[in-house]
Amino acid sequence: MEQLAIGIDLGGTNLKGIIMSREGEGRHLTRVPTEAKKGGQKVLENILTLVDKIVQKEGSKDNIIGVGIGTPGFVDRDGTIIGGAENLPGWKGMQIYEPIQQQFGLPATAGNDVTVTALAEWRFGAGKGFKNIVCLALGTGIGGGIVANDLLYKGSHGMAGELGHICVETNGLQCNCGQKGCVERYASATGIVELAIRVCQELDVKQQTPFAHEVLRKPQNLTSKIVYDYVKRNDPVACRVNELVCEKLARAVGIIVNALSPDRIILGGGVMMAGQVIIDTVSRYVPMFCWPEVWKRCDLAIAQLGENAGVLGAAGLVFEDFTDRRILEDRRDDV
Numbered sequence: 001m002e003q004l005a006i007g008i009d010l011g012g013t014n015l016k017g018i019i020m021s022r023e024g025e026g027r028h029l030t031r032v033p034t035e036a037k038k039g040g041q042k043v044l045e046n047i048l049t050l051v052d053k054i055v056q057k058e059g060s061k062d063n064i065i066g067v068g069i070g071t072p073g074f075v076d077r078d079g080t081i082i083g084g085a086e087n088l089p090g091w092k093g094m095q096i097y098e099p100i101q102q103q104f105g106l107p108a109t110a111g112n113d114v115t116v117t118a119l120a121e122w123r124f125g126a127g128k129g130f131k132n133i134v135c136l137a138l139g140t141g142i143g144g145g146i147v148a149n150d151l152l153y154k155g156s157h158g159m160a161g162e163l164g165h166i167c168v169e170t171n172g173l174q175c176n177c178g179q180k181g182c183v184e185r186y187a188s189a190t191g192i193v194e195l196a197i198r199v200c201q202e203l204d205v206k207q208q209t210p211f212a213h214e215v216l217r218k219p220q221n222l223t224s225k226i227v228y229d230y231v232k233r234n235d236p237v238a239c240r241v242n243e244l245v246c247e248k249l250a251r252a253v254g255i256i257v258n259a260l261s262p263d264r265i266i267l268g269g270g271v272m273m274a275g276q277v278i279i280d281t282v283s284r285y286v287p288m289f290c291w292p293e294v295w296k297r298c299d300l301a302i303a304q305l306g307e308n309a310g311v312l313g314a315a316g317l318v319f320e321d322f323t324d325r326r327i328l329e330d331r332r333d334d335v
């Protein structure tokens, strides 16, 4: 019998849903508005509506083994949102498994929306074929996810993978999480822009390059894409910014390498539109921040799945939690 999973990706504006086979073939990609401002109960109702639409399109529930949800914040083992979803007012405290079970008779599972993208990359993207991978998503902030021994590592309360808050500078820039010097303050899209503006403001007039002129003229228009467009043109100031960004990122990568010794670390998110230049620069700095013997057995790669990684990962979580995890655990019990 074909097994199918429903995956839901909870975004600030839209909820995206898909039905997916074990091999990663998706169909019935559907969107409904999140209506985040109307509160947690409304968001949950919209999730139920979306699941219903997908079931209607499929025409039968017979082969569906469960519903997986990727959500901002942290989900405890029983399906309660325990925090970290500030962009969704009233979402904290919601219980999301029971209503799905009640309305559709299907089991539900959930994980952090960025963490589950690591599962998608491991199953279908740049992490395919490896046993242990780590993903860093460089977007507005930096999120992360860990696949260890072929399973997504959620930690005891669904909080594992907050790799953007690895501290890379003592008494560094203040972060929203309360710490100072988190890597996301330097190597997220937001962090890169702030860093670039600071670097340009500290230059003497003589040191200014075309990049610095553009930044200083309209700093509010700067994006990480503009920074990397100038890096590609070898603008010395833009290249200096890239070095600073990648050195900070390499510190975080080094800590991850020493702690987990993964086969591969995958960098994704909007910043990675810049591509290979970031991989090459980070790779140059990593040996300064970890044990070279461990780093020799790891590499850096660019994420492959793009914007659908969230729904694919959420659906992948269903296969992991309701079939694969049991098979793997049974096998371990046999040993």
Ligand SMILES: [Zn+2]
Residues within 6 Å of the ligand: 164, 165, 175, 176, 177, 178, 179, 182
């Ligand atoms: Zn932080």
